[in-house]
Amino acid sequence: MRPVAIIGTGQTQHARCRDDLSQPELVREACLAALHDADVPPSDVDAVLISNMELFEGRAMPELWVGEAAFAARKPCMKVATGGTSGTSGCIAGFHQVASGLFDVVLVVGFEKHSEGHTQTGMALTDPFWDRAVASGALGNFALSVSQYMAERGVTEQHAAEVAVKARRNASNNPHAHLQMPDLTTDAVLSSRMLAHPLRLLDMCPQSDGACAIVIACETEARRRCARPAWVKAAVTRHDQPYLGDLGNRLAEMRTLREAARVAYEKAGIQQPLRDLDVAEIYEPVTYAELAWYEALGFCTDGDAGRLIEEGVTTMQGELPVNPSGGVLSTNPVGASGVIRVAEAALQIHGRGGERQVDGVRTALATGYGVYAWADAIILGEALQ
Amino acid sequence: MTERLTVPLTMDLSWQYASGAAMERFCNGLQARRIEALRCGGCGRRYLPPRPMCGDCRLRLTQWVPVGDEGRLEAWTIVHLPILDGRTGETRPSPYGMGLIRLDGADTTLNHFLVESEPARLRIGLRVKAVWRKELLGAMDDILHFEVLP
Amino acid sequence: MSAAQHKRPRIGVAGLGETGPVAADPRSIPEMVLHAVEAALDDAKLSFDAVDAVVTASVDLFDGLTASNVAVTEVVGAVMKPETRIAADGQCAFAHAACQIWAGAYKTVLVVAHGKPSMVPHQALTAWAMDPIHVQPLGVDFLVCAGLVAQALAGRDADAVSRWARTAAARRCAAMRRGVAGACTSDEVLASPAVATPLTEQMCAPLADAACAVVLRRLDEGDETDTRVLIQGVGHDLDVHSLGDRDLTSWNGLGRAYERACAQADVSTPSAFGVFEPACLYPHEEDLFTDAIGLDAAHLRESGNHNAALFSPEGGLFAGATPVAAGLSRVIASVRRLREDPQLERALAHGTWGPAGQGQAVSILEATT
Numbered sequence: 001m002r003p004v005a006i007i008g009t010g011q012t013q014h015a016r017c018r019d020d021l022s023q024p025e026l027v028r029e030a031c032l033a034a035l036h037d038a039d040v041p042p043s044d045v046d047a048v049l050i051s052n053m054e055l056f057e058g059r060a061m062p063e064l065w066v067g068e069a070a071f072a073a074r075k076p077c078m079k080v081a082t083g084g085t086s087g088t089s090g091c092i093a094g095f096h097q098v099a100s101g102l103f104d105v106v107l108v109v110g111f112e113k114h115s116e117g118h119t120q121t122g123m124a125l126t127d128p129f130w131d132r133a134v135a136s137g138a139l140g141n142f143a144l145s146v147s148q149y150m151a152e153r154g155v156t157e158q159h160a161a162e163v164a165v166k167a168r169r170n171a172s173n174n175p176h177a178h179l180q181m182p183d184l185t186t187d188a189v190l191s192s193r194m195l196a197h198p199l200r201l202l203d204m205c206p207q208s209d210g211a212c213a214i215v216i217a218c219e220t221e222a223r224r225r226c227a228r229p230a231w232v233k234a235a236v237t238r239h240d241q242p243y244l245g246d247l248g249n250r251l252a253e254m255r256t257l258r259e260a261a262r263v264a265y266e267k268a269g270i271q272q273p274l275r276d277l278d279v280a281e282i283y284e285p286v287t288y289a290e291l292a293w294y295e296a297l298g299f300c301t302d303g304d305a306g307r308l309i310e311e312g313v314t315t316m317q318g319e320l321p322v323n324p325s326g327g328v329l330s331t332n333p334v335g336a337s338g339v340i341r342v343a344e345a346a347l348q349i350h351g352r353g354g355e356r357q358v359d360g361v362r363t364a365l366a367t368g369y370g371v372y373a374w375a376d377a378i379i380l381g382e383a384l385q
Numbered sequence: 386m387t388e389r390l391t392v393p394l395t396m397d398l399s400w401q402y403a404s405g406a407a408m409e410r411f412c413n414g415l416q417a418r419r420i421e422a423l424r425c426g427g428c429g430r431r432y433l434p435p436r437p438m439c440g441d442c443r444l445r446l447t448q449w450v451p452v453g454d455e456g457r458l459e460a461w462t463i464v465h466l467p468i469l470d471g472r473t474g475e476t477r478p479s480p481y482g483m484g485l486i487r488l489d490g491a492d493t494t495l496n497h498f499l500v501e502s503e504p505a506r507l508r509i510g511l512r513v514k515a516v517w518r519k520e521l522l523g524a525m526d527d528i529l530h531f532e533v534l535p
Numbered sequence: 536m537s538a539a540q541h542k543r544p545r546i547g548v549a550g551l552g553e554t555g556p557v558a559a560d561p562r563s564i565p566e567m568v569l570h571a572v573e574a575a576l577d578d579a580k581l582s583f584d585a586v587d588a589v590v591t592a593s594v595d596l597f598d599g600l601t602a603s604n605v606a607v608t609e610v611v612g613a614v615m616k617p618e619t620r621i622a623a624d625g626q627c628a629f630a631h632a633a634c635q636i637w638a639g640a641y642k643t644v645l646v647v648a649h650g651k652p653s654m655v656p657h658q659a660l661t662a663w664a665m666d667p668i669h670v671q672p673l674g675v676d677f678l679v680c681a682g683l684v685a686q687a688l689a690g691r692d693a694d695a696v697s698r699w700a701r702t703a704a705a706r707r708c709a710a711m712r713r714g715v716a717g718a719c720t721s722d723e724v725l726a727s728p729a730v731a732t733p734l735t736e737q738m739c740a741p742l743a744d745a746a747c748a749v750v751l752r753r754l755d756e757g758d759e760t761d762t763r764v765l766i767q768g769v770g771h772d773l774d775v776h777s778l779g780d781r782d783l784t785s786w787n788g789l790g791r792a793y794e795r796a797c798a799q800a801d802v803s804t805p806s807a808f809g810v811f812e813p814a815c816l817y818p819h820e821e822d823l824f825t826d827a828i829g830l831d832a833a834h835l836r837e838s839g840n841h842n843a844a845l846f847s848p849e850g851g852l853f854a855g856a857t858p859v860a861a862g863l864s865r866v867i868a869s870v871r872r873l874r875e876d877p878q879l880e881r882a883l884a885h886g887t888w889g890p891a892g893q894g895q896a897v898s899i900l901e902a903t904t
Contacts (some may be wrong), residue, residue, distance in 0.1 A: 001640045019389045022668060048773075053595075053602070054622075058396050060596040061623065061664040064889045067773045074791060077773035077894075078631065081603040081622045082596065093619055093631065099638030101543055102769075102799070125601040128402045130434045133526040134497045136464045140483050143462035144496070148485070153510050196483075197463040197504050235640075236615035242441045242605045245433065245485060245494035259615065371602050377874075379406060400599030400655045405563030437569050440614030443583040444824050445569075 001097040005229030005325070006214050007221035007341035008038020009350075013274020014178040014210030014331040017115040023057070023187075024069035028109050030211035030336075031070050035109065037352070038215035038226065045215075046103035048072035051080045051090030051110035052335035055125065057117035071111050071211075084283060085237075086110060087212070088368025088376035092235045094216045096143040110340075111211035112333035117205055129241065136196070136295045138285075139204070141244055141372070143196035146288045149251035150198070153295070157198055159185035159306040160287035163204050164329060166315055167287075171326025173316075173355040178208040178331040203287040210333035212340045219384075225360075230346035230364070230380040233268035236260040240373040245366055248374050251292035257367065257375035258296045264377040265298070268363070273298045273320070274313070277379075278361040279348045280322045282330055283369040293367065298376075316358070324348070325355040338368040342378055349382050405444070409434035416523040420452040426476045431492045454515040455487035455534070460485035461499060461507045470526075486513055486531055498530035506533065543637045547762035549901065550579025550750035551867045556743030556855020558715045559653035563636050564598065567746040568649050569610035575748035579729040579762075583612035585876075586750070587641035592628040592648035592859050596660055611748075624648075624814070624895035625747060625863030626886025630769035632666075632751050633898075641751045649746040650857035655856060657742055665890065667774060677738075680778060680890035682731025687783040689733050696733050699818035700724040703738045703853070705837070706818070710850025716741040732813040738772040740816045743855025745893075747863040751872075759873065764870045764900050767881075768802070770795030771896035778891060787825035788822075788895040789885070800899040802881070809879035810845040810872050814886045816856055821824045823892065824885065845879075848872065862886020862896060873902040 010033025012026055021029065029049075034044060039205035048070050054062040063072070063079040063177060070077070080090040082366060094108040094221065114238070126132050128263065168181035184202070192202040222229040238256035247253070270276040271308075282297065284290035291305035299320060300308045314322035323329075325344040328337050345364035347353055353361075362383070369374035404412060407423060411434060412420050423435040427442030429484030431450055438445055461484045470477050484507075500516065501507055515530040521527045552574025554560065554567050555802045560572075576582065576770075589611045593603045600606055602715065604620040611618070617636075621628040625648030632644040661677035689695045700721040708718045719737055725738040754760065770792035775781060825832050833885050836843045847853075849868060852861055862885065869882035881901050888894040 001638050019391075055601055058394070058596075058665070059663055059736055060594055060660060061894075063623070063663050063773065064893055065666050068775050072773050073677050073775045074772065074788070076771045076792075076795070078627045078771070080620065081602070082604065082618075082620050089619055096635045096638045096640055097631070100634035101637055102634060106833050107529055116443060123601055124594070125599055127434070127600075128400075129408045129607075131496050133701045134528075135485050136466070136468055139466065140462060140464050143464070144460040144483060144485050147462055147509065148460040180546065193465075194463075194726040195465055197461075237619070238615055239613045239618045241614055242608055243493065244496055245442075255613065302501065321408075336566060362387065376392075392672060394551060394667055394671065396663070398596075398655060398659065400600070402599065402654065403563040403566075405566050410562070436609065437565050438609050440609035440612075443612050443614075491748075 003219040004098045004216055005231045006380065007038065007217045007222050007226035007229050008034050008215040009178045009342060009347050010034030010037050010214035011340060012059050012210045014176055014333060015101065016178065016206065018209040021117065023113050023116065024066040026113055026209065026211045027109055028069040030213040031107060034213035034215050037270060040215055041070040041107045045071055045105055045107045045171065047076040047097055049094050049106065049108045050077065051081065051086040051339060052079065052112060053081055053086055056119045056334065060229040066156060070107065078289045082370055082374060083283065083313060084334060084370030085338055085374045085376050086335045086369040087340065088342060088366065088378060091214060091339060091342045091378065092237060092376060095232050098216045098218050104221045105215050106216045107209060107213060108339060109213035110214065110336035112335040112370065113209045114207040115209050118325045119373060123286045139196045139199065142286045143199045143285040145250040146198060146247045146286065148294055149288060150247065152249050152252045153303050153305065155288065155291050155306045157190060158186060159291060159309050160203055161189035163287040163290045166191045167323060167327045170316065170324050170356065171330035174325050177326045178206055188259065189331060200287060202227040205218045205285050206329045206335045207333040208228035208331050208333045210331060210336050212338060214343050214346060227319055228350055228382060229385050230349040234264035236264045236377045238375050244372050247368040250373055254292060254373060256373050257293065260375045260377035261297045264379050268381065270377040270379065276363060277320055277365050278363050279324060279345065279358045280320060280365040281325060281344040282322060282367045283341055285328050285369060287329065299381050308363035313352050321358050324353065326356060341366040341368060345380050349380055367368065388426050405437065407437060411435050412523040415527045416521045418517060420454055420488060421449050422452045424448040424450045429489060433491045433493050433495055450490060452491045456486045456488035456494050456513060457507060458484050458511040460509065461488050463502050463504055482507065482512065484531060497528060500530045500532045537872040545750050545754040546633055546636050546766045547748060547754045547760065549752040549762045549872050550581065551870055552576040552578060552748040553864065553867055554746045555713055556715050556745045556857060558743060560651065560744035564606050564649055564651055565610045568607045568647060570647065570746040571746040572611055572647060575750050579750040581750060585643050585698045586612055586695065587612045587643050588617040588635060589645045589647065590624040590628045590632040590655065591625065592621050594622050594859055595857060596663055599655060607647065611645060623894060624886040624888040624896060625860050626898060627771055629866055629898060630771055630896060631864055633766050633769050636753050644751045646749045646751060646861040646863065648860040650859040651744045652858055653744050677890050678731050680816055682734050683778060684783045684891045685734050685817065686732065687864065688819050688822060699738055701702060702818035702821060704835045705845060706850040706853035709848065710854035713856035715743045732854040734817060738817055738853035742855040743857050745855060745857040745860050745864060747860045747867055749863060749866060753857060761900050764873050765903060766898060767901045768796035768800030768899040772892045776893060783891060786827040786892050786895065788892065791859045792895045792897050793828045796897050796899050802899060808844055808881050808883045809880045810848065810869060810886045812851065812882060813847060814852055814861045814865050816852055820892065829850060841897060866898060869900050873900060
């Protein structure tokens with residue numbers, strides 16, 4: 001793929017309910033922030049991509065209504081939607097559209113306003129013949145997969161609680177984050193309400209209202225406009241079979257993420273992830289998933305994720321900080337969550353992480369996760385070579 | 386502070402879904418308490434639900450194989466959130482058990498309710514058996530739930 | 536927007552496949568899509584393994600399914616492959632797939648679009664795409680918007696409605712061979728029940744179920760291929776949403792999309808095209824289409840000039856209009872026509888989505904010798 005870079009990012013104040021804004025205004029808030037960060041006037045945006053799981057808000061073709069707010073009016077604009085990977089998928093689509101040579105500058109914005117719909121209903125429209133009557137939604141599905149994962153790899157509720165604590169404490173350094181809990185303890189996590197065994201309230205991601213946008217530029221424009229572009233070194237997508245029961249021990253195997261990461265690492269010259277990556281923003285819908293992703297992403301061998309979190313390897317002070325932003329566990333507007341991963345990885349390279357900045361970031365990983373086992377892996381670097 | 390203005394909209398939509406030939410045969414089988422899977426001629430994987438194609442081999446599925454209504458519990462959870470029983474319109478009592486069950490003769494698992502809701506009595510590897518409703522309509526919830534075999 | 540300086544690789548339309556429009560397909564969506572995909576791969580003489588990536592087009596609310604592309608992942612061969620889902624007209628998926636190849640990301644991309652309006656009353660769904668604060672509560676849907684546009688056009692042209700009736704009759708007649716609705720006379724069109732005045736029932740392209748698939752393949756030196764049709768340009772546009780902010784008597788968005796595509800294809804006049812395949816749901820939209828691209832209807836073959844360009848030679852969407860898939864069906868119709876008629880050099884395929892043609896997309900296809 002021809003060289004492209006992220007030259008700016010922006011996001012809203014994410015919250016349980018942003019009833020101070022309409023959906024278009026939510027989109028506008030993130031787009032303005034991203035364009036400001038990139039120092040790009042709206043008129044210089046050649047095309048726009050929008051990511052959103054509109055069924056959660058009970059809508060169809062939401063770009064028709066919110067496009068103008070994304071500065072897409074009278075411009076090429078398309079909408080992408082792939083469950084949780086909507087955001088990363090939208091970013092990758094943006095990379096492809098810029099790399100095609102058709103557009104020099106593309107704005108990608110992901111958003112979700114869960115408070116303005118009924119997400120549970122929106123998520124319940126699964127296969128009407130197979131599992132609509134006999135499933136219990138994302139929560140039940142994760143809990144099932146977690147039970148298999150724990151049995152296979154030996155992670156404990158304590159390990160998961162440490163992930164929860166890391167996430168919400170990190171979020172306290174992130175002015176945009178929805179859930180900030182600087183004093184959260186593993187005891188508090190382990191005594192929070194049981195939702196679906198073994199998942200407790202504080203093991204779960206929230207539902208947030210929020211939007212996040214990135215500005216992508218071709219090589220010429222990136223060099224001209226940005227002092228330190230975040231170059232796209234790899235962007236890999238893998239989808240999988242459609243039913244939960246097809247996926248074996250889903251979290252333990254996660255063949256899509258393993259393969260996407262393997263291919264991305266090869267393209268980006270990453271040989272030892274812990275050493276060669278400086279920061280990672282990974283899409284962790286539940287605490288246990290983050291542990292599973294450590295293994296799938298090669299941060300450790302299978303069965304060693306518990307040790308990684310125990311030893312603080314992925315904390316802000318560790319060898320590879322994972323989710324300085326607080327991750328999906330702290331902020332989850334579904335259509336935006338993938339864009340947030342990419343934006344947070346990019347801003348680490350830009351050096352604009354404020355209190356959540358990791359020192360000396362040259363290479364960053366962002367991942368997306370969606371539906372049962374869809375995966376995106378994106379690697380950004382401070383230099384093209 | 387003024388009250389926030391909201392515009393309430395209610396969606397009331399019904400879709401008519403076609404089952405597809407494979408699912409149609411499967412559902413008709415349920416009415417006779419018969420469960421069948423489709424076996425891939427390439428990898429040999431026996432798929433539930435039955436579907437047009439094996440995604441790994443990219444081959445059409447044509448070989449039907451019988452599947453028992455008993456199997457191995459591959460995953461389990463106890464859910465504490467309320468859920469509506471789509472058949473009766475009543476709320477299922479919670480907490481309730483859910484499991485992924487690998488029926489004898491299939492290679493994929495199916496998601497279904499467990500009659501057991503005590504975590505101490507559930508573990509991966511237990512043998513479970515379907516409990517069927519009296520009235521069979523040819524739908525997945527003709528199976529009321531799975532019970533743990535002693 | 537600036538056109539790229541680099542030379543873009545050539546992309547061939549290597550394979551076509553479709554179910555064809557039917558009023559109510561008894562099959563499931565995966566079955567319909569598999570039919571189209573197998574036909575396209577067969578036509579391209581390629582196997583699933585040759586496909587690097589898939590771009591699908593579907594809309595969750597239309598399919599009544601969360602993340603609706605989950606239903607087609609297996610049958611489009613996307614298991615352990617990259618799949619991108621565009622939730623707009625299939626022309627956008629087509630354009631995006633071309634971008635992926637021009638970007639150097641993939642060599643062979645399968646594009647798939649489907650729609651099954653027989654599942655659920657389609658017009659009712661379109662209300663959920665309208666501004667929910669100011670517009671939707673008034674009961675406005677896409678059909679209502681079409682009526683407003685038609686009324687605006689009829690208001691300044693006394694002959695418009697009877698001309699539209701003749702066009703609708705002509706399109707229905709041309710669509711007889713593979714269409715879902717029967718022919719009728721222009722009198723019968725005018726006499727049919729009003730749906731959104733001045734539009735009558737028979738003036739509306741009939742909805743139909745369909746799945747379409749196209750294989751795009753980068754043509755490298757030394758590639759053995761009999762692919763004759765190449766993509767020369769793509770363009771798309773999203774206009775503002777509020778009808779009150781737009782000139783309802785013009786499809787300015789189409790004008791912009793068309794210019795973008797023409798700039799890539801180095802085309803400067805509509806006379807460069809031998810066939811036009813617009814995705815017009817109503818005859819008045821054909822007026823908007825021809826105006827937007829500067830096409831003089833008098834220069835079309837149906838006006839009597841035997842050497843002039845073809846315009847919806849098979850009745851366009853009057854053979855069956857499938858939401859989401861319509862634009863891709865126009866690409867397929869264009870490519871078939873270019874393959875079959877060596878006299879034709881270039882086709883313009885069109886897609887549109889949203890109220891009053893808010894979203895527009897075109898692609899320019901060229902036959903090589």
